[in-house]
Amino acid sequence: MSHVTSGDRRARRRLTTQIKDGLRDLHNQLSTLNRQVGGHLAIKDTDMDCLDLINRHGPLSPSALARQAGLHAATMTGILDRLEKAGWIARERDPADRRAVTVRALPDRGREMYRLFAGMSSALDSICADYDEQQLELLADFLHKITDAGQTASHSLTASS
Numbered sequence: 615m616s617h618v619t620s621g622d623r624r625a626r627r628r629l630t631t632q633i634k635d636g637l638r639d640l641h642n643q644l645s646t647l648n649r650q651v652g653g654h655l656a657i658k659d660t661d662m663d664c665l666d667l668i669n670r671h672g673p674l675s676p677s678a679l680a681r682q683a684g685l686h687a688a689t690m691t692g693i694l695d696r697l698e699k700a701g702w703i704a705r706e707r708d709p710a711d712r713r714a715v716t717v718r719a720l721p722d723r724g725r726e727m728y729r730l731f732a733g734m735s736s737a738l739d740s741i742c743a744d745y746d747e748q749q750l751e752l753l754a755d756f757l758h759k760i761t762d763a764g765q766t767a768s769h770s771l772t773a774s775s
Contacts, residue, residue, distance in 0.1 A: 637760065651730045657700065660685070661693050665702055665719060665727075673706070673718035684768055 645659075652662050660683075667682050668674060674682070680690040694717060697703045702723045708714035728735075742750060 647731075647734060651727065654730055655727060657702070658693075658696070661696055661702075662727075664690070664693050665697060668703060668717055669719045669724060673716040675708075675714060675716055679717060684772065 648659060648662060652659055655662075657665070664679060664683050664685075667679060671682065672679075676690050676694060677687060679694075680687050683690070685693070694703065694705065698705060700723075701720060703717050703719055705715050705717055708716055745753065
């Protein structure tokens with residue numbers, strides 16, 4: 615029979631608070647990094663977020679991208695116009711359905727962005743090298759669950775508005 619003491623509960627609450635604070639600090643630092651990269655590339659934060667979704671999940675239809683980004687379709691049109699004009703993406707007709715459009719990232723500009731994130735990417739590689747495979751699996755699972763929780767919270771807010 616396991617007995618949890620009030621000291622154990624306090625220690626667990628303290629650690630949980632440290633994790634939440636750490637995630638907030640991480641969010642703020644990554645936002646700062648993204649703003650700096652965006653400043654170098656003359657690209658808005660939301661546009662860069664959409665470009666990341668296209669890079670990771672594309673090619674995508676504009677409506678699928680809007681859903682993933684949690685943005686209104688009209689807002690997405692403006693973002694895609696800016697990204698296309700700046701040479702980040704291409705809009706193409708779907709060969710299976712000529713009425714449908716897909717959006718894909720253009721690799722040349724992508725390399726420019728990846729170069730600016732190279733320092734952070736190298737730092738992450740070094741940090742991950744300090745963990746064994748089982749620890750990395752635990753961290754990956756934790757991050758996946760946090761991402762899902764954020765998506766659920768976002769959808770709840772969208773549904774209530």
